[in-house]
Amino acid sequence: MGIPLLPDELMLMLKEQWPCRETQITQLAGLLSPTRSSPSTLTIYGPHATGKSDVLRSYLDAAKLPHAIVRCRECVTGRHLLERTTAAVHRSVQQEDDEDALNYDGRCENISALVVHLQRLLEKREKFVLVFDGVDKQRDAPPTLLPALARLGEFIPNLTTILIVQHPPPRFLHHAGIPHIQFPSYTRAQSIHILSQKPPDIFVEAPPAELDYDDETHQEDKAWLWPRFCAAVWDSLGESVARDLVSFRDVCYKLWQPFVVPIVKGDFGTRDFSRLLVNQRKLFQDESVLLDSIIAPVKAGPNAPPSSTTTHELPYYAKWLLIAAYLASYNPPRLDALYFMKSTERKRRKKGGGTARSGGRLSQKRSVPRHLLAPSAFTLDRVLAILHAILPHDLRTTIDIYAQIATLSGLKLLVRSGGIGSADPLEPGSKWKVGSVVRWENVQGLARSLKFDVVDYVAE
Amino acid sequence: MEYEKCYVYEPEGQGPAKRRQIEPQGLQASWKLRREAYQAAWRAQKAQIDAKLSDLNAYAVRSLTAFLDEAAQSPQSSAIPTAILSTGPEASSSTAVTEQLSRDQNAQKCRVFLSISASTGPNLKALLKAIIQKATSRQESPDDDDEDDEVTTRKKGAKLLNYDLQLLADYVSERQLEQVAIAVGDTEGFDSDLLSELVELLGYWCDRIPVVLLLSVATSAESLQQRLSRSAVRCLKGQMFDVAASAIQLEHALEAVVADHPTIWPGSDLIGLILERQSDYIQSIDSFTHAIQYTYMSHYSANALSILLIPSIKFANIPPDHFEALRNVDSFRQHCRGILDDNQASRVRELLDSDEKLFNLAADSIRDLRDRLNSMLPAMKLLQHIQDILHSYPVTPTMPFSKAYKLAMAGRLTQDSSFIRSMLLSVRKSQQHIIGQVLQAFNISSIPATFRSQAETLGKELIRLSASAAGENVQLRSEESVKNSTLRTTVVAQKVELSKQKATLSKRDESYTKLLRRLSDLLERYFGEALVDPKTCLFHELVVYDLRSPYRDTFTPRPRQAIERALATPHDYLDCDCCGPDAASRGKEMMLASSQPTTAVLYQLYLESGSLINVNDLRQAFLAVTAEDGRSEEENTALFQRALAELRSLGFVKGTRKRADHVAKVAWRGL
Incomplete structure (x- = not known):
């Protein structure tokens, strides 16, 4: 040029x-x-x-x-x-x-x-x-x-x-x-090279005076240890799931302090990388560091706030209503008479045993377990009818139960589902379904807290 | 008139010529007095509840304030400091906290606190607009000298779009604000994409705008995290906070209701109903306050005798017919019966003849009853406390205050109730450290001094005993303790016999057993004295309000059942002659008659049909019923159409796409 x-x-x-x-x-x-x-x-x-x-x-x-x-x-x-x-x-x-x-x-x-x-x-x-x-x-x-x-x-x-x-x-x-x-993404060597520009401290607090450990050696040690540590992180976690520089750096910084704990304690010397690695291999197997959380990890300390102990429970009938709504969403309406009629108490039991012919061949139609599918819509009267059917006692329907429906829909646990006029709250026969956060596991947990055997009522 | 949007109503005449009689008569004459009394009583009560609840919220508010202070001091990082407030399904608890917080925070000059909710805006633009508007308009109103500043805001020249966060950034740098806190009311109500976008956008700006977020979640932080996008999650640096659970709030509110010499005490049935409704349906503490307020209102307005509750009431102020009413009160009659049984007829005669005597008796017994009820409180507290102490003991579960109150008001905590019995039994079996705590629990100032001094002497004895036991390194044992008896098996004629054998007790143990007996006697005496059944007291109707149906009718109406009943049996509402119950007794078909309103007729036909109804069949059936009336078919068809339209607007039927000539049934009866 x-x-x-x-x-x-x-x-x-x-x-x-x-x-x-x-x-x-x-x-x-x-x-x-x-x-x-x-x-x-x-x-x-x-x-x-x-x-x-x-x-x-x-x-x-x-x-x-x-x-x-x-x-x-x-x-x-x-x-x-x-x-x-x-x-x-x-x-x-x-x-x-x-x-x-x-x-x-x-x-x-x-x-x-x-x-x-x-x-x-x-x-x-x-x-x-x-x-x-x-x-x-x-x-x-x-x-x-x-x-x-x-x-x-x-x-x-x-x-x-x-x-x-x-x-x-x-x-x-x-x-x-x-x-x-x-601008191609950084390779392994490049990522490690970039990160090794700024090695973080091994000792957050100054080591005890009798060790005779000055800042210069500290600089040297950390500049020696940090790139090796980064390479280990890259090989174990970074290569597959934290390839870009930012997430790789985050993972490295997150793991660094727990990694050097034995050095700080004095169990290992600063140059004992291979033994340290074997000792701390758990850190590189734990994948939870890769997940971001909206709750910052609480620093352990004397004035750390106590972990949250109070749980806010839904009111009694809201729980029942949620279970009823789940059943209405995941059971086909044509089976309602089978599952919810009081007279057919024993019918809902699975047919046991089976003959030699019934078990052998898998059916041609592949059926996905119902609880993995999206919830289907139901009318409000259906869920109320199911609620009456599954409650262990009689319910005096008052305005409170409608208020519960409003509360649950405010929490997006019950949502209005599409269809004509679904935006109009006065539309008769409008359809609802359970929200996306209501999963089989949650409903099981709720049912357990109410001592209700929900498995008996779920269609296969 | 149609072209006018509104108009001023000008009555033509001068009102009715005859002046209406508005002066209340009879027992209503005292309404004015009672209304004032109600207002004073409720005001005091409300202040107490409010103070208690704001005390409860104080912890959450304090920790949130500390969090905000810390966020303001610490340098801005790439993530937004976020307080995640777990509030439970009722929104009101979080609003109470944020309101209190916003009052505190906005008082500081260099901070802005604003709150948004899902209803603030349907999209990002509207949300940003609202945020900017709320943040920048805050300080304008209180002082006028800010006006100059407003002009200089525009000095950047180019006018910005009203959803441009640059406006907020300019505002922040100009006022040198150190914090903009945004409280998001109901995160569940937000569309998840919208919330993620908002968080991301604030995350981009947080190097210029010192933003702090307060997200209140009703379900859990995990479900919030699932709903946010990954990059939004990275923008947040959260910390969990809790508001007091509603059950705890309820306990405290109830305590506030009865703690400080209330004028009325809610009875056990009513309080049971209210508490049950709270745990079954609602968790907002407001509804509890409303229920208590309603109790006050209905007692003062419906019970004329509540005039006697006015503290400064004089005999002369009470109209004489009120005493007539007072003589009809159940507890007074029982009282008189009691006096008559004692052969003191002259005293009854006095009370029946002299209003003044009766007034004095009422005033005395009301004062007495109130004293008794007030003295129940420390007893309940002590009971609760002892239950807590004994909790490690498997026999007795802990008891919340509400349950203790409910049992006490129902008179089920009297001396020989099973509850007290089992508690005393477990006291008699307890170990020395538990007994020590129980004796310490006695040290409440509102317990009468005689009991306290007795407890003190017992405590001293216990210390002496345990000191001597500790010298020899042995535990004090009570005779009745389970550990003290061993089971012995003996084989007699090839049958196994079990026999209990008491271990021999040392002298010290014997004296410990004696001490325990004395303590249990003391407790029994105290509870027997303090916890009386209020229903047995004279004039308890005036002080204890225990009516359930007004509460139930007011707070839990049944709209659907009312409509269904009106349509299915219109006679219940119309009270007409044509289809009364006597018609049924005559063996006629009572249900369907042409004399009933047409909508009711159609509804009953509707009940008999399946989920899809052919409209023509329905019409034929309808005409068959209404034919007896002698109207023409056109008229009847018109009535049919109107009835069907009414059913539709009531939400019973709707059109269906499956078949053009059918309607779908959407409501079943009895749900």
């Missing part, structure tokens, strides 16, 4: 800051040089957590190119995106030269208006980079949004539009010849 794209030391700094992304930085420098002309549209793609946005941002900052970045995931509607784009461009332009009008009416209803706004804002300008970050995940995007954004450069000569997407389908911009830069 003839003229240098960026000063060498800048490139070096960038490459140091973003290890394992050298190719991509060079490509960016080639396509987005401040001095040379750039393509009007550029697509950057690659899976989640591969450094697309951050590398691009630090490149743009380093190259001192005037730019505006729009984070599409923060935009609620397509119009919101356009208005934020205008505002971002305006802000970026305004920072450069203050003589611009302070007040700018950013009303921007559609893409054509955006073009006009950009033309007006970017008049007499050398070069401007507009980045749409994660534009493929935009909510409520008009169908023409992506192709239109790809063509912005045709109307505004000095504008370069960069689209950051995850997995572009072929020809998604309806435009040929757009340069793409790929």
Whole structure:
């Protein structure tokens, strides 16, 4: 290459800051040089957590190119995106030269208006980079949004539009010849290399003074131990289920403190990696670290709050009603007479034994267990009738039982199911079904707490 | 008139010429006094319940406040600090907590507390709008000098869309707010996608807006997590919080109702009904408060004698016919019978003749009864306490206050009730440390001093005994303790005989047994004195309210049964001559008659048919019934159509797509 794209030391700094992304930085420098002309549209793609946005941002900052970045995931509607784009461009332009009008009416209803706004804002300008970050995940995007954004450069000569997407389908911009830069996911060696840049501490509290353990050795030890630990995590868990850098890093940090507990206790030396690994192999077999939870793990400590002890129970009849609704949802109505009529008390028993001929061949029709299927809808009178049938005592139907239905439907344990007029609460014979959280196990648990043998009433 | 949306009603005449008699007569004459008394009594009662409940919520509020403080101090991370408030199926408990919290939090200048619920908006845009609007409009009203700030909010130039969180971010940075807490009322009511999107979006913004979420869940945190998307789950850093379970709240509320010298005591039947309904159907503590309020209302308004409950009432203020009513009260009659049995007819004569004497008796006995009822409370407490202590002992289950109260008011905790018996029995078998606790439990200030001092002396003796026992390292044993007797088997003539053998007791053990007997006697005497059956007291009707049917009729109506009954047997409501019960006795077909309302006729035909009804068949049957009336067929068909339309609007039938000329039956009788 003839003229240098960026000063060498800048490139070096960038490459140091973003290890394992050298190719991509060079490509960016080639396509987005401040001095040379750039393509009007550029697509950057690659899976989640591969450094697309951050590398691009630090490149743009380093190259001192005037730019505006729009984070599409923060935009609620397509119009919101356009208005934020205008505002971002305006802000970026305004920072450069203050003589611009302070007040700018950013009303921007559609893409054509955006073009006009950009033309007006970017008049007499050398070069401007507009980045749409994660534009493929935009909510409520008009169908023409992506192709239109790809063509912005045709109307505004000095504008370069960069689209950051995850997995572009072929020809998604309806435009040929757009340069793409790929950000591939990090390999094993790369992931470990990146993580080993910042090894966490082994000793959270300073080790006892008599050990004669200074900070320097600590630095050395952890820099030695941490990459080996990361490699072990990668091989056991990361490779199969936490491949991307962010989740891999999370798993590593989650496991680190429990992993080094024997070192902190003094059972093992800091360099006893293989023995430590064997000792702590349970950690690498436990897959629960991979699951996110909305409840943060409680730090053990003297002032840790006691784990929740009170349980809030449903009222008595709400439980019965829920069981009745489950039965109504999962039993076919034609079998109701068999299962719920008081006179056929013994009929519901399974036919025992069977003859030699009955058991042998599997039936041709494959039947899925009913409780694995979706619940079917029922009318309100059916569930009330079942409720009366399964209750061990007589029920005096008052307004309270209807209030229970309202409570359960407020909790989405009973939901209105489709059909004409299902939105109208006064519609006679409207259909209901049990909510998706009501599962066979829950109903069994409820029935057990009521000493009710629900198995006898469920159709096979 | 149709083109006007509303109009002002101007009556033409000057009202009825004759002035209506609105002065209440008879027992109603005292209504004004009683109403004031009701208001005063209920106000005091309500304040007590409220104070008790807010005390209960205080723990949840305190821990949530601590959580919010901590979240405000700690630096913003990538995840939103989230408090997950598990509230149980009733929404009211969570709203009580969040309301209290919002009052505290909004008082702080640098914090915003707002709450949203599923009804706030159907989509993300509407939700964001509401959040931004609630957060930014909060501080405008209280002080006017904020007006200048409002202008500068717009200084960013470009006008933003009203669902743009940038507005909130600007507001936050301008006011230097350190926290925006968003309480989500009923997470179950939200569409799961919507909730996930909202959480994700707030997660993206949480580096600019210091957001804290308060999610209240009625079911469980796990089910909430299942409903959220994975990326939304990653945005949350939650911590669980609990509000007091409704059963505990109920206990405390009931205690508040009876604790501090109430004017009325709910009786055992009524309280049993209320408690049963609470556990069977509802868990909101509000409905309990309403029930108690209704008790007060109906007692003061329906029972004219409640005028005697007014603390400052004078003899002169009571109309004389009230005394006539007082003489008809059951307990008074029994009282008189008792006096007559003692051959003191002159005293009865006095009470029957002199209103003033009767008034004095009533005032005395009401005061006396109240004292007795008030002294029941510490006894119940002590009973409860002893039950708790003995709980490790398998014989006696723990007893909540509500049960103790119910039993006591029913007079089933008197001296020879089986409950007290079994409790005393297990006391007599107990070990020394349990006895020590029981004796300590006696130290309630509201227990009469004589009993307390006796318990104290017993306690001193116990200490002396156990000190001497501890010196020799032996346990004190009671004679009646199970451990003390051994079973002995002897074979007599090839039959096994079991015989119990008491171990020989040391002197110390004997004195311990004696001590236990004295304690059990003491308990028996105390409970016998304190826990009386209120139904045996004079004028208990005035102080103890124990009517179930008003409560039941008011709070648990049966709308469906009422409609079904009205349609099936219209005579019950119309009370007409044509189809009364005597018609049935004459052997006629009582059910179907053309004289009945046409809808009722059609409903009875409807009951006889299957789940799909051919409308023409129904019409033929209907015409056959109504033919006797002598109307033309067109008229009858019109009546039929109207009746069918009424059944449809009542929700009994609906059209079906299966067959064009049929209607589907959707309601069965008796459900």
